[in-house]
Amino acid sequence: ETGVTQSPTHLIKTRGQQVTLRCSSQSGHNTVSWYQQALGQGPQFIFQYYREEENGRGNFPPRFSGLQFPNYSSELNVNALELDDSALYLCASSTGRYNEQFFGPGTRLTVL
């Protein structure tokens, strides 16, 4: 059974640019959640996708958007990058909206 994978591992962007982060769900999982984890902080919930539709959103501006594909993989897009967007971005998948979430290793984004 393949776990949750994320790409890329590390990414460096400049302020104002756009970035796309990718997540492959664990086999059989139809729900994907994205989190932002700033250094020394706990993860902050960005949003969740369930069967290709957004199913809950945290306190993040619209420039944070996402997609879930028919194979349940997912993308997180961030437009107009700001310095404060520098963080570890975690993806987690589950078999349902209330079930245990399995986390990927994360993508470390640095905005200069």
Place this chain on the structure above:
Amino acid sequence: AQTVTQSQPEMSVQEAETVTLSCTYDTSESNYYLFWYKQPPSRQMILVIRQEAYKQQNATENRFSVNFQKAAKSFSLKISDSQLGDTAMYFCAFMKPGNQFYFGTGTSLTVIP
């Protein structure tokens, strides 16, 4: 708004001893889930234990157990017979209907040989 508070930024414990990590939360919801996650230095988060708010019995997973006090909104994690591999950041998390997860700021646990 939901908040999760972990008041112990760092803790240490001798190998084979027992340690308890604290977590409190604030919510007006009656139905919710609570979790403890572990994030080792390799950074992949792993579920340690989960508690449904409607269950009065405290959850247990091998060496890990919780003390869930719903009225006090407290959810502490007890690790028995601590092992070196338990060294990690531990996050308490709250999930309410609507699927929003709220994490605490974490407790860094070091197991000393």
